[in-house]
Amino acid sequence: MTNATLKVLGFMTGTSLDGIDMAVIDTDGEAKLDFGPWAEKPVPAAVRSLLEDTVKAALKWPRGAEEPAIFTEARKAMVEWHAESSHAFLKANGLAYGDLNVMGVHGQTVLHERPKAGVPGRTVQLFDGQALADLTGVDVVCDFRQADIQAGGEAAPLAPVYHRALAQKAGLELPVVVVNLGGVANITLIDADLNLTALDTGPANGLMDQWMRLHSRGDYDHEGQIAASGTVSADILKQYMSHAYFGAKAPKSLDRYDFTLEGVQGLSVEDGMATLSAFTVESLMAGIGLVGAKPKTVILAGGGRQNTFLVSQIAKRLAPARVIAAEDLGWRGGAIEAEAFAYMAARSLKGLPISFPGTTGVKAPLTGGNLFRPRARKLSASA
Known part of the structure; x- marks a missing residue:
């Protein structure tokens, strides 16, 4: 086989x-x-x-x-x-x-x-x-x-082994960082030797979508319009970023519910969304900094790639790296995680590893x- x-x-x-x-x-x-x-x-x-x-x-x-x-x-x-x-x-x-x-x-x-x-x-x-x-x-x-x-x-994360396959198929110049903006944000660093480093960086869409539903404003902030119209609370953002998780070494993983909306309670819908959006960006930057990544290209996948305000903030912070959506490489941004588990199923049948010391902290590559x-x-x- x-x-x-x-x-x-x-x-x-x-x-x-x-x-x-x-x-x-x-x-x-x-x-x-x-x-x-x-x-x-x-x-x-x-x-x-x-x-x-x-x-x-x-x-x-x-x-x-x-x-x-x-x-x-x-x-x-x-x-x-x-x-x-x-x-x-x-x-x-x-x-x-x-x-x-x-x-x-x-x-x-x-x-x-x-x-x-x-x-x-x-x-x-x-x-x-x-x-x-x-x-x-x-x-x-x-x-x-x-x-x-x-x-x-x-x-977790497990998708990095598939991110590497995608990067190789696209012939990308390394190093590359793939950012998945799902309920939680995670990153995969693929270095020049195809080694993998990965971690969950913090909330992505999870808290923001929860905030929208809490205020009966729909299931998500379309293109980040509400976040863009609000004002970030620097104090609340600092409080979120003081969480012990951000002081931990990589690799590391999060539960969708490790962070809550408690910090932004009392803010207007707009200011709460602006603060949560800023938290996603700030925690992402902290994660990229933690692994010392200096990528030439950053590829955005997951539902958050469609949040134009969030993407603009990420691109601004990561300059001069080229920040692109998965679709710009011919990838299907909404399909990557489903594809990843299809790919891992094939690897599982063949006894090939799906997790690595640099992605989950396991001692040796493991199927x-x-x-x-x-x-x-x-x-x-x-x-």
Whole structure:
């Protein structure tokens, strides 16, 4: 299987609970990489509500205690959502489940605690790989983070190995930094020798989207217009940046809920958004500075790349580096994480590493992911 090219469907459901990303790639898990179709689909209101309640239960879940009962309900809903979404996606693109070699599923992160002070980390990505394999007749790889956390790593970020494949495919002059602006922001530094360094830098869209919903102003700040119209509170920004996380060494990872809106309570909608946007920028700069990155090019991916005000602030701070959107390189900015888990599924099947000392702090390069094979024959007709 070492040189075999696989057709893989990858899925990503982020901590912002905004939807599901699906992408097909053809890959050998190494240098070969060809893009197939991709799509984004919003989360149904009932699923979002269930996942929000599941996150609340997860945040109160003591170590060693039996998992909250709502986890079972959420897993079932996640499988049904992935099955329905992929069925429609494949059909719309003239594909069937029988065309796929494997599916790579991230699952829904409802809890992520980084290791600290001798206490191992804990991370939960809710899914049921066996159930999806049985429903679709396709092999499923999921639980990508567990092996790393069990080996003492941070279990995040995992996308850097795919960012490197993209940079190599594009023939970019190194060093390069890839910035993912999702619920949390993370960076991947690819140096001249193709070594990887990565870390979560701080909140990206998570707090800003939460602030918008809190004030019934929609799900996100379109193009950063509200942030651009407000005034940053320097004191509150300084207070956010005094968090112990920013003094920790890299690599390091965050939970979507490690930071809250408490600091900006009492501010106007505009000033709160301006301050949260500034916090995203400031924490990103701190992360890039922490790893000593002096990139020639910075590539922006994730939903935050569409926030024109945020992007302008980042570009201003990173000059003279060239700051570009993923699309400027022919990448699909909204699909990168789904593609990444498709790519990692291929690597998992081949026993290739997906996490590294420089990306998660694990002691040696480590593969990950659990394989679930369907208990019935593969579907060969239609999706």
